[in-house]
Amino acid sequence: MDDMEDTTIFSTLKSFKSLISGPDHSLLETEPAYGRSDLQKLYTKRVELEEAAERVRSHTSLLQLTQEKQQMELSHKRARIELEKEAHSSSRDLQREIDRNRELLLKIRRLEEKEEKANQALNEQMENNKALKRNLEELHKKANEKDRKLTEADQMISELKDETRRLNQKIQIQESKFSTQNLEIQALQEQLDVQRKYELPCTQTHTELERRLALQEQDSVIVRNMKSEMVRLPELEREIKRLREENAFLRETKENNSLLKEETEGLRKKLERVERVMEEKLKAELEKEVNSYTHTEDSLTLSDLSREVIQIQQRELNLKQQNYTLNSSIRSVEKARAELLPEIAQMRAKAQEEQKKRENQDSLVRRMQKRVLLLTKERDGMRAILESYDSELATSEYSPQLMFRVKEAEDMLQKVQAHNTEMEVRTTLPIMHTKSFLQIPALGQEMTFYLYTCMCLFFRQKIEELEAERQRLEEQNNILEMRLERHNLQGDYDPVKTKVIHLQMNPTSIAKQQHADEVEQLRLECQLLRDRIRKIEAGGGVTTDDTTLIIPPSQEILDLRKQMESAELKNQRLKEVFQKKIQEFRTACYVLTGYQIDITVENQYRLTSVYAEHMEDSLLFKSTGPVGSGSMQLLETDFSRTLTGLVDLHLFHQKSIPVFLSAVTIELFSRQTVT
Amino acid sequence: MSKTLKGITLKGSAELVAEFFSFGINSILYQRGIYPAETFTRVTQYDMSLQLTTDAKLKNYLTNVISQLKEWLFDCTVQKLVVVITCLETNEVLERWQFDIECDKTAKEGSAPREKSIKAIQEEIRSVIRQITATVTFLPLLETACAFDLLIYTDKDLEVPEQWEESGPQLIDQSEEVRLRSFTTTIHKVNSMVAYKRTNST
Numbered sequence: 001m002d003d004m005e006d007t008t009i010f011s012t013l014k015s016f017k018s019l020i021s022g023p024d025h026s027l028l029e030t031e032p033a034y035g036r037s038d039l040q041k042l043y044t045k046r047v048e049l050e051e052a053a054e055r056v057r058s059h060t061s062l063l064q065l066t067q068e069k070q071q072m073e074l075s076h077k078r079a080r081i082e083l084e085k086e087a088h089s090s091s092r093d094l095q096r097e098i099d100r101n102r103e104l105l106l107k108i109r110r111l112e113e114k115e116e117k118a119n120q121a122l123n124e125q126m127e128n129n130k131a132l133k134r135n136l137e138e139l140h141k142k143a144n145e146k147d148r149k150l151t152e153a154d155q156m157i158s159e160l161k162d163e164t165r166r167l168n169q170k171i172q173i174q175e176s177k178f179s180t181q182n183l184e185i186q187a188l189q190e191q192l193d194v195q196r197k198y199e200l201p202c203t204q205t206h207t208e209l210e211r212r213l214a215l216q217e218q219d220s221v222i223v224r225n226m227k228s229e230m231v232r233l234p235e236l237e238r239e240i241k242r243l244r245e246e247n248a249f250l251r252e253t254k255e256n257n258s259l260l261k262e263e264t265e266g267l268r269k270k271l272e273r274v275e276r277v278m279e280e281k282l283k284a285e286l287e288k289e290v291n292s293y294t295h296t297e298d299s300l301t302l303s304d305l306s307r308e309v310i311q312i313q314q315r316e317l318n319l320k321q322q323n324y325t326l327n328s329s330i331r332s333v334e335k336a337r338a339e340l341l342p343e344i345a346q347m348r349a350k351a352q353e354e355q356k357k358r359e360n361q362d363s364l365v366r367r368m369q370k371r372v373l374l375l376t377k378e379r380d381g382m383r384a385i386l387e388s389y390d391s392e393l394a395t396s397e398y399s400p401q402l403m404f405r406v407k408e409a410e411d412m413l414q415k416v417q418a419h420n421t422e423m424e425v426r427t428t429l430p431i432m433h434t435k436s437f438l439q440i441p442a443l444g445q446e447m448t449f450y451l452y453t454c455m456c457l458f459f460r461q462k463i464e465e466l467e468a469e470r471q472r473l474e475e476q477n478n479i480l481e482m483r484l485e486r487h488n489l490q491g492d493y494d495p496v497k498t499k500v501i502h503l504q505m506n507p508t509s510i511a512k513q514q515h516a517d518e519v520e521q522l523r524l525e526c527q528l529l530r531d532r533i534r535k536i537e538a539g540g541g542v543t544t545d546d547t548t549l550i551i552p553p554s555q556e557i558l559d560l561r562k563q564m565e566s567a568e569l570k571n572q573r574l575k576e577v578f579q580k581k582i583q584e585f586r587t588a589c590y591v592l593t594g595y596q597i598d599i600t601v602e603n604q605y606r607l608t609s610v611y612a613e614h615m616e617d618s619l620l621f622k623s624t625g626p627v628g629s630g631s632m633q634l635l636e637t638d639f640s641r642t643l644t645g646l647v648d649l650h651l652f653h654q655k656s657i658p659v660f661l662s663a664v665t666i667e668l669f670s671r672q673t674v675t
Numbered sequence: 676m677s678k679t680l681k682g683i684t685l686k687g688s689a690e691l692v693a694e695f696f697s698f699g700i701n702s703i704l705y706q707r708g709i710y711p712a713e714t715f716t717r718v719t720q721y722d723m724s725l726q727l728t729t730d731a732k733l734k735n736y737l738t739n740v741i742s743q744l745k746e747w748l749f750d751c752t753v754q755k756l757v758v759v760i761t762c763l764e765t766n767e768v769l770e771r772w773q774f775d776i777e778c779d780k781t782a783k784e785g786s787a788p789r790e791k792s793i794k795a796i797q798e799e800i801r802s803v804i805r806q807i808t809a810t811v812t813f814l815p816l817l818e819t820a821c822a823f824d825l826l827i828y829t830d831k832d833l834e835v836p837e838q839w840e841e842s843g844p845q846l847i848d849q850s851e852e853v854r855l856r857s858f859t860t861t862i863h864k865v866n867s868m869v870a871y872k873r874t875n876s877t
Contacts, residue, residue: 489852489868491757491773491844493828498754501839502826503740507733508761511822515763 012059594665611668682788688862689748697741706811721801751778755828759845763820768847775866782862789861799858806855815874849873
């Protein structure tokens with residue numbers, strides 16, 4: 001760089017020098033041609049010098065610029081180096097930060113994983129919570145049910161307690177009743193005993209009388225039996241008579257029977273004989289006939305016999321022929337009959353059909369006759385209605401319609417007549433005239449007929465409407481009659497025509513009053529009972545200040561109460577007396593022995609001396625051994641520690657408590673008197 | 676007296692009808708158990724055995740009403756006789772035995788007796804009482820204690836005697852009615868019917 005600068009500087013110097021030399025040469029070479037004045041030469045030199053100066057200036061500026069450029073480049077390089085350093089450092093920073101980013105990302109991932117785990121753990125715990133809550137609710141429900149059951153059980157218990165109370169009360173009542181009854185029984189037994197004492201002498205006579213009664217009864221029984229037997233006697237006699245008569249009768253009948261039997265046997269034998277005789281007779285007669293025949297035949301000759309035989313044979317043949325002819329005729333007759341039977345059936349069917357047709361036609365004829373009658377009646381009715389309508393002069397709804405129709409018909413008539421007259425005018429006179437004449441009367445008839453039919457239709461409609469209304473009214477009438485009947489059955493009445501009365505003192509009113517009275521009585525009783533129960537529950541004992549007592553207080557109860565009261569009084573008095581006595585005794589002991597003996601605890605006795613210096617100075621003795629034996633032991637107290645000498649002497653050596661106690665009093669007394 | 680003569684007079688007819696009512700009401704009271712069965716005794720009437728009460732108060736009451744009714748029958752001023760059976764606890768009317776009396780007003784005191792045999796009338800009365808006994812089979816049971824009352828429907832202008840008072844018709848709320856047989860003496864015609872309170876189970 002510097003070399004380049006140096007070289008440029010040298011190159012510029014060289015060029016400057018060359019320049020300086022050059023223009024002189026050039027100036028000199030060029031200028032002489034002219035030989036102009038020195039001013040021009042000076043001017044041209046000045047111009048050249050200025051130009052050279054400008055060139056130098058430009059060179060210097062160039063040099064400065066190049067120096068500046070070099071400095072700039074240096075600074076640029078330095079800056080670049082610094083930038084590169086900074087870039088390096090920034091790249092390092094970048095890398096560090098990238099590393100940090102990675103680390104942070106890793107941390108984030110780990111934290112996210114931890115979060116997920118924590119969420120899962122949360123969800124699980126929520127589910128656990130829910131399950132626990134459900135369990136809680138179930139447990140609450142169970143607890144509620146148990147509470148309900150408990151309350152129910154409590155109610156049951158209270159009810160049972162009430163029942164037990166009631167039962168106890170009943171028991172008490174019944175026990176009282178029982179006791180009263182026992183008392184009554186005892187009274188009655190006493191009465192019985194008293195009466196028995198009076199009865200002993202009576203029983204003997206009673207037994208004698210009973211014996212006599214028994215005997216008499218037996219006698220009476222015997223007498224009754226005898227009476228009954230006696231009563232039977234005449235009957236028996238009657239029976240005997242009857243039986244005897246029967247016997248006689250039977251015997252007679254028996255004889256008659258035997259006689260009759262003999263007769264029948266005789267008659268049978270006769271019958272048999274007669275029959276045999278008859279048979280013999282018959283046989284004899286037959287033989288006679290045969291004999292007669294044989295006799296007659298003997299008299300006759302053979303020819304006669306043959307003739308007779310021939311005759312008989314001819315008769316036989318004839319008879320046979322007759323038989324055959326008869327048979328054939330029978331067959332033919334039968335055939336004819338068979339042929340005739342279907343024909344007869346057909347004829348009968350035809351006859352029946354024709355009968356039916358005739359009947360149908362008869363019925364049709366009747367119907368037609370009826371229709372004819374109806375139609376004639378209708379027509380008559382219509383005529384009558386028409387006449388009635390015609391006769392009515394008052395304004396009705398129908399006359400305007402009629403009038404309107406009449407007017408229409410008249411208009412039609414007039415139109416037709418006009419038409420006709422036109423036709424007459426147009427056509428030839430005679431023929432049209434006759435035709436129109438013919439038409440007019442026909443039209444007139446048609447008009448009247450049309451009127452008539454219109455009115456008939458109108459009236460028919462009216463009649464139908466009226467008939468419908470009539471039927472409706474009839475139905476309404478029937479319904480109203482049914483309702484009336486129903487009301488009549490139920491007991492309704494017309495207040496205008498009838499009234500209902502009954503006796504004032506009738507069973508229903510009496511019964512209602514009784515019922516009401518009973519109810520009132522029961523209510524009052526209930527009230528009283530409730531009050532009584534309240535008092536009993538509040539008082540806790542049997543009250544005697546009620547006006548109506550259910551259980552009358554018996555003598556025993558009163559006696560017992562008195563006894564109780566007296567016993568209580570006695571107790572109280574005894575207690576008072578005991579108290580007084582004890583007090584006296586204690587004071588006497590205190591004064592005489594000098595010790596106040598208190599029983600603090602069971603079997604422990606605290607003795608306080610009269611002459612004690614302090615209030616707390618006391619001796620404690622405990623009773624050992626069985627109660628009442630009297631063996632005592634001294635217990636350690638503060639005061640007893642001050643008396644060890646006396647204790648040793650009197651208790652351990654002499655083993656005497658009274659001596660010890662008296663020694664203690666002497667000691668204390670001496671202390672007191674001295675001080 | 677009129678019964679032994681031929682034909683029925685107004686007085687005789689009134690007596691027959693009053694007698695029928697007396698026995699009929701007793702039968703109703705016995706059948707429906709308004710009074711205990713042991714307070715009734717058996718009598719023979721109309722060729723059948725009927726129950727008559729022995730309770731003195733009830734007898735007294737019935738004779739009072741029947742005697743007054745006989746007078747009104749003679750005057751032809753009575754229209755109906757109703758036996759109303761009420762439940763004591765709820766004061767509801769449970770049953771109504773209604774007898775409509777139609778009087779032939781042309782039969783005055785002195786007019787000729789009508790021809791109808793006593794036996795025929797008694798036969799008709801017998802069938803009516805038998806029917807009353809038979810209806811008990813389908814009437815609903817009277818489970819609560821009940822009392823009865825006799826109401827008489829008369830003409831509006833009739834003078835109400837002492838001890839009698841006007842009352843309501845004592846109709847049954849939601850009733851079923853059954854028409855029974857009737858009998859007639861040719862002067863008085865008696866139609867019988869019974870209305871009872873519809874039970875909810877039917």
